[in-house]
Amino acid sequence: xxGDVHIHVEPxxxxxxxxxxxxxxxxxxxxxxxxxxxxxxxxxxxxxHAGSRDYTQTYLDLNGIDDFLSTLEAEVPQRLERFNLxxxxxxxxxxxxxxxxxxxxxxxxxxxxxxxxTHAREFITISTCLETANNVTCKIIWWFGVVAQKATAMLxxxxxxxxxxxxxxxxxxxxWVSRLWRKNRRQNNGICLGVDLNxxxxxxxxGSGSSGQSCSDTYRGNSALSEPETAALNAAIQTTNNVAFIxxxxxxxxxxxPWGYQSSKxxxxxxxxxxxxxxxxxxxxxxNTAYLVGTPPDILxxxxxxxxxxxxxxxxIKYSFTYELRPGSGSSWGFELRKTRLLLQLKRHxxxxxxxxxxxxxxxxxxxxxxxxxxxxxxxxxER
Numbered sequence: 001x002x003g004d005v006h007i008h009v010e011p012x013x014x015x016x017x018x019x020x021x022x023x024x025x026x027x028x029x030x031x032x033x034x035x036x037x038x039x040x041x042x043x044x045x046x047x048x049h050a051g052s053r054d055y056t057q058t059y060l061d062l063n064g065i066d067d068f069l070s071t072l073e074a075e076v077p078q079r080l081e082r083f084n085l086x087x088x089x090x091x092x093x094x095x096x097x098x099x100x101x102x103x104x105x106x107x108x109x110x111x112x113x114x115x116x117x118t119h120a121r122e123f124i125t126i127s128t129c130l131e132t133a134n135n136v137t138c139k140i141i142w143w144f145g146v147v148a149q150k151a152t153a154m155l156x157x158x159x160x161x162x163x164x165x166x167x168x169x170x171x172x173x174x175x176w177v178s179r180l181w182r183k184n185r186r187q188n189n190g191i192c193l194g195v196d197l198n199x200x201x202x203x204x205x206x207g208s209g210s211s212g213q214s215c216s217d218t219y220r221g222n223s224a225l226s227e228p229e230t231a232a233l234n235a236a237i238q239t240t241n242n243v244a245f246i247x248x249x250x251x252x253x254x255x256x257x258p259w260g261y262q263s264s265k266x267x268x269x270x271x272x273x274x275x276x277x278x279x280x281x282x283x284x285x286x287x288n289t290a291y292l293v294g295t296p297p298d299i300l301x302x303x304x305x306x307x308x309x310x311x312x313x314x315x316x317i318k319y320s321f322t323y324e325l326r327p328g329s330g331s332s333w334g335f336e337l338r339k340t341r342l343l344l345q346l347k348r349h350x351x352x353x354x355x356x357x358x359x360x361x362x363x364x365x366x367x368x369x370x371x372x373x374x375x376x377x378x379x380x381x382x383e384r
Contacts, residue, residue: 008035008180039179055130059123061175062093062168068130069098069164076137078104079155085163085232090186093168095232100136101159102152110243113317115163115233115307118197118247120170120181124325125248129164136160158243161236166229167197184229186221188214195221198247199305200230203313204261207304209296220305230307237315244319245311253291254324255280258312260296261304268318276321289326 009017021028032038042059049058053068060068073082081104085095101109116129136154154160165171169185183194192215199210202224206212210220225231237245255276258266266272273293280291296303308320 035180042179055127059127059175060130062165062172065126065130065164066096069096069133072134072137073098079137080104080133085236087228087232089169089228090184091169091172093172095163095166095168095229097161097163097236098133099159099161100133100155102155108241109157109159111161111240112158112244112246113161113163113237113240113242113311114246114248115166116248117163117165117171118167118229118307119249120167120174120183121179122250123171123174124250126164126171128248128325129162132160133162133164159240161240163233166233170194182217183219184227186227188219191215192219195219195227197227197229198249198307199303200224200227201234201305201307201310203259203306203309204304207261207302209261209301209303210305224305233307234310234315237311237317242311242315242317245308245315245317245321247307247320247322248325249322250325252324253289253326254299254322255291255293256300256308256322256324257293257295258309258320260306260309260322261302263295263297263302265295266312272319272321275319291323 007017018028046058052058053060053064053071055064055068069082073080079102080098080100082096082098085097088094103109114129114132116125119125167184170181170183173185174181181194183196185193186195187193188195194214196210196216196218199205199218199220205224206220209218211218213219221227225234257269257272257276276293280293284290292299296306306322308322311317312320
């Protein structure tokens with residue numbers, strides 16, 4: 001394992017944990033003295049915005065997300081349609097997605113899939129997908145002057161399929177009951193609930209970085225694609241002509257490339273690396289916010305059964321990436337991104353996220369792939 005490790009410690013175990021780390025020679029720092037206080041503060045903000053459908057001000061519950069997407073579909077029916085990926089979750093919910101296109105009846109363009117909300121506690125990813133859908137439909141003009149023509153240019157190239165909440169059961173539980181819940185809500189033989197959907201894909205399923213213990217946060221499930229969420233998304237993706245798959249997670253500010261399940265690289269790794277470095281350079285040039293680029297084994301750890309590995313291995317999607325959004329790994333607020341930071345993420349980074357999607361997609365063309373891309377440093381930095 002590389003990089004930082006974050007550990008949640010109960011107050012009664014704090015002294016013993018620190019003594020153990022010190023004896024082992026590890027350096028450590030306390031990022032947050034009271035995690036529950038941060039969760040309570042976030043919930044107070046959510047409660048003040050109860051009934052709101054403004055995802056830039058608060059995290060929406062499932063009803064709020066449904067209302068927002070229904071309203072967006074009604075306002076731009078010529079450009080966006082909502083659809084169910086198919087089937088239902090363990091708790092009977094549908095998994096909604098949107099298609100954004102200049103020709104909803106079948107343009108024949110290649111597809112870009114963007115998936116959010118796989119891990120229940122990563123609330124900011126869901127807001128990110130909502131903002132992406134909002135922007136790419138040309139419903140709004142971005143505050144710093146990037147007008148609707150940019151979104152139109154993106155749609156001239158590709159159709160976009162956006163899955164805001166891939167794990168609705170887990171998100172509902174994290175929202176109302178247990179804020180740091182990660183998995184879905186599968187019943188596992190009456191012991192511990194939930195499967196980690198990002199370990200359930202057919203990419204060295206059962207390998208390193210996943211667990212066979214049902215109580216683990218990285219429990220992979222009984223078999224690859226055993227979960228209704230992964231099976232539905234996989235089936236839907238197989239019906240479209242795909243060029244790219246982007247899986248959005250949080251947090252730590254990474255752009256992750258295949259492979260996650262092994263240390264060796266795919267044959268086209270240098271092409272993927274050029275695209276990712278170009279995207280990172282654009283983010284850093286505007287807001288001095290650095291994202292570390294590389295494969296999980298190189299900068300984090302081996303992780304088998306991941307979505308973007310599966311998409312490249314089994315569905316032939318050449319350009320598969322994972323984004324780990326703000327904050328940086330040294331942040332004290334982690335998954336509980338506060339309202340001021342939520343606004344910063346959406347209003348400053350998401351417009352650029354749209355631009356870097358377009359830039360990355362342009363780089364896929366043979367002409368662009370032959371360009372000389374400036375080599376960026378790979379050193380780890382945090383937000384400055």
